[in-house]
Amino acid sequence: MESAPLGASIERLREELGALDRAYSPGHHGLWSARRRAELLDGIMAEMFGAAEPPPGVGLAAVGGYGRHQQLPRSDIDLLIVHDGRSPQEVAALAERLLYPLWDGGFEIGHAVRTPIECEQVARGHLDALTSMLDLRPVAGDLVIAGEAADRVRAVATDDVAAFARALREDALVRAERFGVSAHLLEPDLKNGAGGLRDVQAVRWTTAVAGDALLRTAERARTDAAEEFLTRVRSALQFETGTHGDRLPLELQPPIARAMGFSDEPRLIAEDGLMRAVFEHARAVRWIAENVLARAAEGASMPTGAPEPFPGPDEALEVLATVAESGDRPDARLLDSLEVTPLADTIAWTDRTRGAFMRILRAGEPGVAALDALDRLGVMGRLLPAWIDVRCRPQRDPYHRFTVDTHLTRALAEMSRLIDVGDEDPLPTGALAQGPDRDGLVLGALLHDIGKIGEGGHVPAGARIATETLEHMGVPRPARDLAAFMVAEHLLIPDTATRRDLTDENLILDVAARIGSPDRLGALTLLAKADAIATGPSAWTPWRQTLVRELVSRVQRVFDRGHMGTELAQQLTARIDAVRDLLDAEPDDAVERFVLRMPRGYFLSIDPERIAAHYPTIAPDVGSTDVRATSRPGMKANTYELLVVAADQPGLLSWIAGAVALAGLSILSAQAFTTDDGVAADVFEVEGVFEDEIDDARWREFRGVLRKAVEGRLSLEHLVAQKRSRYPGTRSNAPITVVVDNEVSDYSTVIEVGAPDRIGLLYDITSALAELTLDVHLAKVATYTDRVIDSFYVRDALGRKVTDARQVDEIGSVVRGRLSG
């Protein structure tokens, strides 16, 4: 089938296109190269069409990108054979003679064979066929019949310009839905995405049928620049992949950026520079296309006369705020006025400026549309200089789908929605009810990632920049403090929830201390949701929600119970700092480990000097059979402080209590602490039962008994009973009370025991608890003349609270039984 001359043409076409490919570096094939490519094709196509001996009344036309002289390196070549319908068989044979050599030569050809009337019919039925043929350009053969086809197709669009524009607008919406928005998606579709080249063409088609007046001069210049740039990127992408794909994937952004001449700059790597430029152009295109199509679809006349500038930024912002509050988007007239309003490079904020700006921030999605408009006109950077660094900045991580600035405005929109509309989930609603300052909330959402400026560690950078920005805006105290706090701590909730052990009481108390108050917890909770929703579809899964909710609930209960608050948090920090100072001579990492492990209650209830004295006993690793006991004179005369450290196990406290009783010591008070890694540190205040001074021999005796008890080498039960029988019993009539409470703590069941004092009382209670296989996590023992009030924070063998009603009853009866005996 292939004839020799056609084969030679194909060969020459390949050579010429190859030479064109090599004439520029791959990053520099713009519109000029695309035009040159189309011209090369024209020449060869005319030659081949002639050699294929077309019958009379048949013409060859270029359509689509080829038709408008925009033939990209690896795009399909779109051909249309137009014929008069007199000899369809001959035309079919001609098509084969022309197309087969091209296919065989490896060219991707889009083709159709139609009469002018068929062209018109197809154009009426299919928008993509209509737009492709709007770019119809006769190339060879019967130019008249090809021209007739072009006229008929054009008439389809010009017949009802408004309907054509509406169809284009509809198509743009469908494309935006399917391909996303090129203006902020990190892997944009350069052709079909919103703001992509298809939108540029939509503008071109619309102005071609409705007149150039639809496009303002500034818009035309922006569109031309965007078309050139996006064409270069798309051509570079085609060179890189060797095919006609249009999505710009992350892994190809570095080579394409280099090919286009982008290089790493301080705080902006080459590929981010490329993507920033893509986003900027796509934003302009998206905006212009929307406006031009709206003008054509609604038949709106272009505003006549020069737009009137606003007196200043305050008036402009106030008008924008009013438009946003009524749920509308700013119209072109308003934006024209804003565009001609003279503005300082850095706008000085007044109360009016801030008032209007805050109204925009509080207006939800329409407010974000106002911010978008401010951004496009370069006003955002004049208002908030920090905005310039995050504008159009890509984020390279697996979760984020949007640029930093789009992520920020989306988070703002979600925050605004949570505040005004509420949520089906009670978590954000409850968080809002904690009363965080609402201006602070929207500012915190808008600024939370303002530190993503290409330097490592966006949180500290963000905290610094946000503080400067809020100051620059003149935001008053409560809102400013809350917003700055939200920026500095916006990762606390999500990171802690997904990466830390939420059953660790210390962790929860530390989080509560760092947050300080319920309204700030509420603010961080709302931001956690707004931030996640604004990140992408995979950031707010039920999995994450469950963990975030668990953390927030636990921290909230710490506040509700008064276990932590601003004052306690300050006290805790001060005490821990004091301990650090006292332990200055010890290795830093060992001290930090000690601080991290020990329960917060330990630091709050034991003074720093005593803690420093405990350190040498507690800090070294504790083996499973280690028992360390140290004693020193107590706070009051003739009292002693006894510290026992050992690996925690059920029964430990009872053995210590038993050994204390057998050594002839009386317990005035006791506090038992357990670290999360299972070390018990029990602190007793004791005095001698009969003599005031307790000598070394007595302490040795105590340690000997304790060691034997831990090793199971003596029966404390028996010995304590024996000891008790030798002395007079209690004379007190104080009642025995046992209360089991599950409300006080999230982690432990609290057992409160009141009883008359007697020898070995603590031993009796704690050995009863050991018998119930309950582990004492925390204990507070206080003796009042002849009555003792003890609380025990206990967990079962698996580390859980005791919630089963039968077990709770059992605790009461076993403990009571032991004390009545």
Place this chain on the structure above:
Amino acid sequence: MKLVTAIVKPHRVDEVKEALRDLGVDGLTTTDVEGFGRQRGHTEVYRGAEYQVDFVPKVKLEVLVPDGEVQGVVDAIVKAARTGKIGDGKLWVTEAEQVIRIRTGEMGPDAV
């Protein structure tokens, strides 16, 4: 070849990853999952609103291991994932009939 699958607490994942890296294992798949075992769901109360948590959030880890290295990997995961509290999770080992590296077509241990 064996497939080692483990369900662990979310906050142990980094430790497990470290432990496996120390063993020279350099491929691991993780998935956020929810379920229950002996640690049943619970009711979470937040400011009076009750949430029934029927399924507890966990992370599923999957590692392909040559037969000879299975025990080392299993021990490392169990040690790194254990907190001693309820809900530490499960681990099981299954036979992987075929393992292929998609890019190169390499098979068996070479594909890991």
